[in-house]
Amino acid sequence: MKRTALAAPAALLLLPLTACGGSAEAGDGKNVTITVGYQSKTINTVTAGTLLRSLGYFERDLNALHDGHTYKVDWQDYATGAPITAQMTAGKIDIGSMGDFPLLINAARGKQLGKPTHLVSITGYNLRGGLNTIVTSPDSKLASLTDLKGKKVSTSIGSAADGTLVRALQRAGIDPDKGVEKLNQQPAVGASALTAGSADALSQFVAWPGLLAFQGKAKALYDGAQLNLPTFHGVTAREDFAGQRPAVLEAFLKAQSEATDYLNTHPVAAAESVAKATGLPAEVVYLYNGAHGISTFDPAVKPQLISALEKDVSVLKSAKLTGDIDVDSFVDDQYLKKALGAEYTQRLAATPPAAASEVWPKGAEQTTAFKTPAELLSYVKKHKDGIRAAYVPDATTGTLWFADKAVWVADGDQLLPFVAPATAKAYVAAHGDARVITYADALGQAS
Known part of the structure; x- marks a missing residue:
């Protein structure tokens, strides 16, 4: 086992935000409250937070346990992962969701304070870092x-x-x-x-x-x-909570998996639901959480994500936010494996959907996908007043972006979108006949 050490500045940074102790499980023995910390506006975590809460799957599965307890879920919304970690290590939150770097700080702080936590599942990820x-x-x-x-x-x-x-x-x-x-x-x-x-x-x-x-x-x-380095968000749980109530954690992870399936099967409805709960525009939610969005949702703890997490440690160490972190001991997918059974192996092998251009017509309950950005532009050109949002994948990274906000390049008959100007200019430099054009010109050139 590797030893986890925190640098002095990190120790100061990670001091508890509350001096309160006790357990997050409030109740009188029979009536038990499970406290879940989530980030409503960090929409890469919705399958363990905003969307899951609205669907009610966790509460349903808790009621199905029939273990002599009556369960209540206390959903606590935070802007970032830091206060969730503070509350977890104070025994006030049982389950939390946050991004990869905050997860590492969660691991370090739990180890430092003798209140260990574990990464138990993934919410959303992007294998190249497009989040x-x-x-x-x-x-x-x-x-x-x-x-x-x-x-x-x-x-x-x-x-x-x-x-x-x-x-x-x-x-x-x-x-x-x-x-x-x-x-x-x-x-x-x-x-x-x-x-x-x-x-x-x-x-x-x-x-x-x-x-x-x-x-x-x-x-x-x-x-x-x-x-080209994976980024992701995930679910962390207190070790003592998981040990005391494994069936509850498994119920949460099963519910999260079902919420993931709902999002992947009903991406527009899920985006509308998250938008209503958060106040974010549904068009923005869909950019990240849509059928071909920047984020891929899958609870499986994929090896490439853990490898990326290990590489992230050096960045936090150089910033003196943590010392060494034993990533292997932090990751614990045993509860997810038990919750999903044979399905877990299938999810581990699943790959992100291929990038595609999409149009969200006004009033429509589903989007329309196109094989190329040029085909999307042709559709938009003919239906200008009927478009709610149009999305195109970056020609080099695959990152989805709003068509009217992208940097466009004309290369012969091809019309290619890019998220950032530097990547568009790099493409032009490597292709003699290519040139940067405006969105209006791209629409004009679309057949």
């Missing part, structure tokens, strides 16, 4: 990562979005500690800072970049999928 995006203001002159040198960049330190920023800057030859002025801000604060001009760029996780782009308040500067 995180760096954006700038719509009128910004910044066109590539190298332009960020000496600029103010807002992010949430310790988040996966910060990890994307650090790695992207390093690849661009910029020291992430000295080359930019990093502003440690909550996503909403960072979004306001970008709009107000007090930040030159914003590096954030789902769904903030897509939301700001949809609202016309930002444009993409860097697609996290360019890193």
